[in-house]
Amino acid sequence: MPAAVPKLPDDQLDALAAAYAGATAAKRRHVFIGGILLVLAVVLAAWSSEVSITKFSENVWRFPAYFAGTIPSISLATFSADVAEWLWGIKRWLRLLGDTILITYLGTLAGAIGGFVLCFLASANLVRSPAIVFVTRRTLEFCRTVPEIVFALIFVLAFGLGPLPGVLAIALHTTGALGKLFAEVVENIDNKPVEGVIASGGNWFQVVRFAALPQVLSNFVSYALLRFEINVRGAAVMGFVGAGGIGQDLIEAVRKFYYTDVSAILMLIVITVMVIDLVTERVRHRLIGMESDR
Amino acid sequence: MTSMHTPLAVDGASVALRYPQYFRTNWRFRAQVGSFLAVALAFIVIGIVQLEIPFDRLLSGIFKLGDFGRLMLPPDPGSSANAALYLRALGETVSIALLGTLGGAILAFPMSLLAARNVVANKVVHFLSRRSLDTVRGIDTLIWALIWVSVVGLGPFAGVLALICSDFGSFGKLFSEAIEATDKRAVEGVRAAGGSHLHGVRFGLLPQVVPVLASQVLYYFESNTRSATIIGIVGAGGIGLQLAEQIRVLEWQKVSFIILLILIAVSAIDWISSRLRFAIIGRRAVT
Numbered sequence: 076m077p078a079a080v081p082k083l084p085d086d087q088l089d090a091l092a093a094a095y096a097g098a099t100a101a102k103r104r105h106v107f108i109g110g111i112l113l114v115l116a117v118v119l120a121a122w123s124s125e126v127s128i129t130k131f132s133e134n135v136w137r138f139p140a141y142f143a144g145t146i147p148s149i150s151l152a153t154f155s156a157d158v159a160e161w162l163w164g165i166k167r168w169l170r171l172l173g174d175t176i177l178i179t180y181l182g183t184l185a186g187a188i189g190g191f192v193l194c195f196l197a198s199a200n201l202v203r204s205p206a207i208v209f210v211t212r213r214t215l216e217f218c219r220t221v222p223e224i225v226f227a228l229i230f231v232l233a234f235g236l237g238p239l240p241g242v243l244a245i246a247l248h249t250t251g252a253l254g255k256l257f258a259e260v261v262e263n264i265d266n267k268p269v270e271g272v273i274a275s276g277g278n279w280f281q282v283v284r285f286a287a288l289p290q291v292l293s294n295f296v297s298y299a300l301l302r303f304e305i306n307v308r309g310a311a312v313m314g315f316v317g318a319g320g321i322g323q324d325l326i327e328a329v330r331k332f333y334y335t336d337v338s339a340i341l342m343l344i345v346i347t348v349m350v351i352d353l354v355t356e357r358v359r360h361r362l363i364g365m366e367s368d369r
Numbered sequence: 370m371t372s373m374h375t376p377l378a379v380d381g382a383s384v385a386l387r388y389p390q391y392f393r394t395n396w397r398f399r400a401q402v403g404s405f406l407a408v409a410l411a412f413i414v415i416g417i418v419q420l421e422i423p424f425d426r427l428l429s430g431i432f433k434l435g436d437f438g439r440l441m442l443p444p445d446p447g448s449s450a451n452a453a454l455y456l457r458a459l460g461e462t463v464s465i466a467l468l469g470t471l472g473g474a475i476l477a478f479p480m481s482l483l484a485a486r487n488v489v490a491n492k493v494v495h496f497l498s499r500r501s502l503d504t505v506r507g508i509d510t511l512i513w514a515l516i517w518v519s520v521v522g523l524g525p526f527a528g529v530l531a532l533i534c535s536d537f538g539s540f541g542k543l544f545s546e547a548i549e550a551t552d553k554r555a556v557e558g559v560r561a562a563g564g565s566h567l568h569g570v571r572f573g574l575l576p577q578v579v580p581v582l583a584s585q586v587l588y589y590f591e592s593n594t595r596s597a598t599i600i601g602i603v604g605a606g607g608i609g610l611q612l613a614e615q616i617r618v619l620e621w622q623k624v625s626f627i628i629l630l631i632l633i634a635v636s637a638i639d640w641i642s643s644r645l646r647f648a649i650i651g652r653r654a655v656t
Contacts, residue, residue, distance in 0.1 A: 117471065120464030124525035124606065131530075137520045177416040184413065220635050221628060222599045224511070228616045229624075233437065234430035238420040312511040315603065316613075319420065326603075329515050345507035352503075 145338035161335055168324065168343055174238060175320035176347070179303060179310040182242045186249020187299040190215075193250065194257030195283050200266065212258070218251025223309050227318040238319030245306050245313075256298045257291070264290045297362050300355040307351050311344050441625035451623065455611055459630050461525050462607035463638070465600070466593040469532020474586045477537045481544030487553060488570060498541075506538030510596045514605040525606025532593055532600070543585050544578075551577045583649050587642040594638050598631050 083091075120126075147161035162168075195201055197211040223244045230240030268286035277285065314322020321340060328336035385392040416422075446452040482488045484498040514531035521527050556573035564572065601609025608627060615623040 116467060120467045123460050123464040124468060124529055126468065126526055126529060130521060130526065134521045138517075141516065141520055174420060177412075177420055180412055181416045181420070184409070216636075217632070220595065220632050222595055224599050224602060225612065225616075225628070228602070228613060229434075229437065230430070232616070232619070233433040234426050235423075237423070239422055239426065239430075242420070242422070308507070308509045312509050315511060315515075325512065326515065329519060332519075341508060341512070344512075345504050348507040349503055 141334075142338075145334045145341075147335045147338065162339055164324070164336065164339070168321065168340060171314075171321040171324055172343055172347055175310045175313075175322075176307065176351075178238050178241045178313065178320050179245065179306045182245025182310065183249055183299065183303045183306050185242070185246035187253055187295075187302070189246065189250035190253030190255075190257050191295065193254045194261055195287065197254060197258040198261040200262055200264070201269070201279075201282065201287065211254075215251045215254040215258070218247050219255060220251070221248070223248035224312065224316060227313055228316050231317050236317045241310060241313035241318035241320060244318060245310060248309075249302055249306060253298060253302055257295055260291045260294045260298075261287055293362050297359045300359050300362075304348075304352055304355050307348055311348075437621055440621035443622070444626040444629050445622040446626045447620070447623055452626075455608065455627055455630060458601075458608040458611050459634055462597045462601075462609070463594060463634065465525050465528040465532060465605075465607050466590060466597040466638075468529045469597065470536055470586060470590045470593050472529065472533035473536025473589075474540050474582070476533065477540035477544055478582075480537070480541045481548060482570070484541060484545035485548035487549055487551070487556075488574070499545075502538050502541040502545075504538075505534065506542065508535070508538075510535040511600060511603060514600040515603045518604050523604040523606075528597060528600045528605035528607055531605055532597060535596075536589060536593065539589070540585070544582055547578050547581045547585070548574065580649050584646040587646045587649075591635070591639045591642045594635050598635075 082088075147157065149157040149161065193211055193215060196207055197215060199205075199208050202208050226244035226247050227240050230243050234240045234243070264287055268290070269282055272282045272286040310320050310322075311325075312322045314320045314324070315326045317323065321344060325337070325340045325344075327333075328340060446455060480498060480502065483494055484502060486495055489495065510531055513534040514528055517527040517530040517534075521530065551574055555577060556569040559569045559573040560566075597607050597609075598612070599609045601607040601611070602613045604610065608631060612624065612627045612631075615627060
C-alpha cells in the first residue's frame with residue numbers, strides 16, 4: 076500500500092543532497108584508494124608466491140578427483156565387509172587417536188599450569204615491579220608466536236621420537252597463549268578484594284589466593300577448555316614431525332597414496348574434533364552460566 | 370611491604386560465632402572439587418602410562434635443549450646470500466598469508482549467507498552448510514597443505530590453496546555468526562519501504578556486517594602469518610621450509626636467525642593489522 080511521502084522544498088533539498096553527495100564521495104574516495112592498495116598488494120603477493128592460473132586450471136580437477144579417489148567402494152550387497160575393509164586399521168587408528176587426545180590433555184594441562192603461574196606475574200595490578208611484568212610478558216609472547224610444530228621439530232631432536240616432544244611442544248605454546256589470556260582476565264578484576272586482603276595483612280600469595288583467584292577461576296577453566304579444543308587439531312598433526320599421535324599414520328597414507336586410508340583417518344579426526352567441540356562447548360556454557368548466577 | 374601492616378587482633382572464635390554462614394564447611398562443594406581433581410589426576414596417570422613417557426629422557430633432553438640454546442647465540446644467517454634467501458622466503462610467507470586470507474574470505478562470504486539463519490530460513494540448508502563448514506574446519510591447515518601439495522605439487526601455491534581451504538571453514542562460521550547477530554530492524558525498514566529480500570540483505574544487512582567482517586579478516590591475516598610459517602614443513606613454500614631444513618641439519622645459529630625473522634614479521638603485521646582494525650571499527654574489542 077503506497078503512502079504519499081511529503082517532499083521538501085527544492086532549496087532545502089539541494090543543500091541536503093549536496094551534503095549527502097559530499098559524504099558519499101569522500102567515502103568512495105577512501106574505498107577507492109584502499110582498493111587500489113589492496114590490488115597492488117595482491118599482485119605483489121601473487122608474484123611472490125608463484126600463483127599460476129594455468130597451473131591451477133590444469134591441476135584443479137585433481138582436487139575433487141583426489142577426494143573422489145579416497146571414497147571407498149562400498150556396495151550395499153557386501154556392505155559390512157566393505158566397511159570392514161575400508162576401516163581395516165581401525166584398532167590401530169583408534170589407539171593413535173586416543174594417544175592424540177592424551178597428548179592434548181597432558182600438554183594443555185601442563186600449559187594451563189604454566190600459564191596460571193606466569194599470568195599473575197604478568198599482571199600490572201598485582202606486581203609492582205614493571206621489570207618482572209615486562210620480562211614475563213615478552214616470554215609469553217615468544218612462546219605464543221613460535222608455532223607448536225616448530226617447538227616439536229626441535230624437541231624431537233632433544234627428547235627423541237615419540238609423544239613426549241609433542242606434549243612438551245603443546246605445553247610450551249599453550250603456556251604462551253593461555254598466559255596472555257589469563258593475564259588479561261586478572262588485570263580486569265575488581266580491585267576491592269585485593270585491597271581488602273592487603274589491608275588485613277595478607278602477603279602476595281594470600282592476595283592471589285583469596286582476592287584474585289575466586290574472581291578469575293571460572294574464566295580460566297573456560298579458556299583452558301577452548302584451548303584444549305584448539306590443541307586437539309594441533310596434536311593431530313604432531314605426528315608429521317615424529318611427535319606422536321595419529322599424524323604419523325596420516326602423513327604416511329598421504330605420501331604413499333593409500334587413498335582410502337586417508338579418507339578413513341580424516342573422517343576419524345573430523346568426528347573426534349566435532350565431538351570434543353560439542354562437549355567443551357556444553358561445559359563452557361555451563362561455566363559461563365554459573366558465573367552469571369553469582 | 371606487607372610486614373608494615375600488623376593484622377588486627379581479632380578474636381576468631383567470636384567472629385565465627387557471629388557469622389556462621391562464612392565458616393561452615395561446604396562438604397558437598399569439597400567433594401565435587403575432590404572428585405574433579407581425582408579424575409584429572411587419573412587421566413594424567415593414564416596418559417603417562419599409555420604414552421610411555423620416558424622420564425629418564427626428560428632430564429637429558431633438557432640438557433640437550435640447553436646446549437641447543439647456547440649454540441643458537443648469536444643468531445647468524447651464515448652469509449648475506451643466505452640472509453637474502455630467508456628474507457625472500459619470509460616475503461613468500463607473508464604473500465601466502467595475504468592471498469590465503471583474502472581468498473578464504475571471498476569464498477566464505479556467500480557460504481556464510483547460506484549458513485546464517487536470518488538470511489536463508491531453510492533449516493536443511495542451514496544444517497548442511499553449518500556441518501560442511503565444521504568438517505572443513507576440523508581439518509588442520511597442515512593437512513590441507515599436505516593434500517594440496519599432492520594436487521598442485523610442491524611450492525608456495527599449494528600453501529595459498531591450503532590457507533584458503535582452512536580459512537573458508539573458520540570465516541564461514543565467524544561471518545555467519547556476525548550476520549546472525551545483526552539488528553533486524555534495518556532489514557525490516559528496507560522491506561517496509563518496498564525493497565525485495567535481496568535489497569534487504571544489500572542495504573539493511575551488509576552495512577552492519579562489513580566493518581565486523583573486515584576486522585575479522587585483518588585479525589586472521591595476523592594469525593595466518595603464523596600458520597603460513599609452518600606449512601613449509603610439508604613442502605608448501607615459505608620460510609617454514611628453510612626453518613625445518615636448518616633444524617634437521619642442526620644449524621642452530623641459522624635456526625635462531627629465522628625464528629627471529631618470524632617473530633619480527635609477526636609482530637609487525639600484528640601492529641599494522643590492529644591499527645587498521647581500530648581505524649575500521651574504532652577501539653572496541655573484536656568478537
